[in-house]
Amino acid sequence: MIFALGHYLNRKRMAWAIFGVMTAGMLTFLIPTMITEIHGNPAIQHMHINQASGSMEGKEVRFGVQASAYWNILTTVISTGSVNSMHDSSMPVSGAMEMLGMMTNCFYGGCGAGFLNYYIFIIIAVFISGLMVGRTPEFLGRKIEAKEMKIATIIALLHPLLILAFTALSSWTLVNFPDIAWAVKPSNWLNNPGYHGFSEMLYQYASCSANNGSGFEGLADNNMFWNVTAGLVMIIGRYLPIIGPVAIAGILARKKYIPESAGTLKTDTGTFALMTYAVIMILAALAFFPALALGPLAEYFSLH
């Protein structure tokens, strides 16, 4: 669809800039995943079991470590949700990268929805870089004003809010009411204790909110609590991020078109691409670092 955008609007440079940012984002997640997976699991190494072929736990021999790592990351940055290896068995760093793929949710992204999310980040990047260089923020010849920024901010914050608030809710239920008389007791939800158990819940909501659908597994999710909360997260995480960008675009389309001049901030340059990349990464890091520190990162440090 990105290349379709380039041809449709006759802005091929912009399409390649967007594609470049998305690919850079994908590689940011893919490279650490590949490296950790190739090096194998130090805890298993410690038991004198050969890890020469990488961390093969939960992976298929016909795919091997690297192709599985590639698929893990692609399936989470794009919202396909299919898996060819068990994400629950990935190394902690890979688990963090998989979750980040869904938390940013716009490096390629889902069918149509990927670019809609990216569009929100473009608007924010235009606004911030406009402020930085002291020009009126404009995107494709339209002024971006308070109303559009409000929508963009709400949509950009909605995704972390859904994931974190619901993970907090499930953790709270788990800790305070482990033996409540439900069909599946909260104490039986998780397959793994501690950090990894937290990752299982965090992953589930990240996957729902990003409309990804892949599972970390190890979570007893077919019961009232998970069915209902995950359903709510999915439906909110789908429609608001569609309505938001369409609303912004619709409002902008009605505004006066200002032809490009020397004073225009160009949105198809490398600098602007870098700016968008930084905005996406900084927003994701600010929103999700604490949660990731409790889950996969804590697990990583406890491995060594």
Add this chain to the structure above:
Amino acid sequence: MNTEVLGVIASFVITLLLAIPLGQYIAKVYSGEKSLLDFMAPAERFIFRICGIDPAKQMNWKQHMLALLSINLIWLVYAFVMFQIQAKLPLNPDGNLSMTSDLSFNTAISFLVNCNLQDYSGETGVTYLTQLIVLTFLHFVSAATGIAALVVVFNAMRDKVTDKLGNFFDIFCKNHHTHFSTNCLCHSASACFQRNPRKLQRKRPTHYHAGRHRAYFTRTRSRHDRDQTPWDKRRGLVWCQLRPPT
């Protein structure tokens, strides 16, 4: 640099090379130019005529969102009801049960929003009928919904000052006849040639290795199956979807 990494790079490059012409083609379709697959357009016009939709009528962004949300709401109710009554409907040779209300709620939303999170277990949670006319149906329409919303944004990004952002139903249907259906037909054909089984018969219980575990080979041709075709025999292949013992 070993073969595995080269394989990963090759698969990325091939995807990229395929994406460029496909992107050009999709752009052409939405600009209203003629495409190779326009012979399917009459079917689309027929549907529009029955539903009383004028595909040339332009909508603004609010009308687009209204159309998108209302049609999605209908699908949500449809999917929810189907999961609730699937046990009583045909094409259920195994007597799979209907879903509980919370599971129906989750599954209906999950497939409606193109999330496809599966809280049910594959072979026992849905029937062949709901697989075909609910899940597969939603796979198509949810993806087309996303793309239709995106094309509205594309339309809004053009240079003109306008409120006319195309017709939602027109964009939505174009997705199907111009690339989804073709894409899926090609892939299904390739799956057929690789002899991927798709049967509507009941599961056959079979003993799996020696021991107390009992597993089900579903829609399977096993080596000793009397359904085995001569072609299978030559290849000596066994297709199975293995479900862990319950």
